[in-house]
Amino acid sequence: MKDKIIEHAKTNYSSSPHEFTDEEIETIIKVDCKCESCDKSIFELHDFPKVINGEVLCEDCYEDEYIDRCLLCEESYERLDDEDSDFPKSPFYLSIPSAEEQDMKPGIYVAISYPVFRSDMFSTTIYKENIKLICEADDFLEKYPEYKEVFEEEGGNFICLECLIKAKKCGTN
Ligand SMILES: [Zn+2]
Numbered sequence: 001m002k003d004k005i006i007e008h009a010k011t012n013y014s015s016s017p018h019e020f021t022d023e024e025i026e027t028i029i030k031v032d033c034k035c036e037s038c039d040k041s042i043f044e045l046h047d048f049p050k051v052i053n054g055e056v057l058c059e060d061c062y063e064d065e066y067i068d069r070c071l072l073c074e075e076s077y078e079r080l081d082d083e084d085s086d087f088p089k090s091p092f093y094l095s096i097p098s099a100e101e102q103d104m105k106p107g108i109y110v111a112i113s114y115p116v117f118r119s120d121m122f123s124t125t126i127y128k129e130n131i132k133l134i135c136e137a138d139d140f141l142e143k144y145p146e147y148k149e150v151f152e153e154e155g156g157n158f159i160c161l162e163c164l165i166k167a168k169k170c171g172t173n
């Protein structure tokens with residue numbers, strides 16, 4: 001089986017030939033050479049599966065599970081699996097109209113405790129005592145005016161690490 005996997009990886013994936021590590025191959029064999037989420041055989045995939053945290057996932061399932069799209073810069077990013085952090089998805093932005101609704105300052109926030117949000121069908125509650133403002137929208141937009149539209153529309157959502165770093169650079173807090 002090992003040889004079959006190696007041979008398949010060498011010749012059958014469209015993006016590039018791929019070499020799995022021995023550990024990855026072991027994991028793949030252990031899960032019967034299938035994506036653990038959708039059951040597709042790795043021999044049917046056009047791209048090599050991801051072996052992550054002892055799990056085997058096809059490209060699509062991997063993206064569903066681990067890739068987010070930053071609504072600020074519109075780049076996709078790998079969701080952080082930061083074991084030291086209880087709030088791996090914590091940085092988020094809050095737009096100007098939405099901040100007004102919540103009686104908060106628009107800007108970029110991080111979580112300092114939990115929970116951060118609670119949503120039901122009608123509204124979202126933000127736990128203000130659990131978050132910290134990194135950068136006010138005005139300061140952020142002064143330096144990055146290209147994000148003005150996002151801040152003017154209703155909304156708030158998680159952002160990528162790059163955007164958080166930008167926010168920290170122009171933040172006053
Ligand atoms: Zn899958």
Ligand SMILES: [Zn+2]
Pocket residue numbers: 070071072073074075159160161162163
């Ligand atoms: Zn971003």
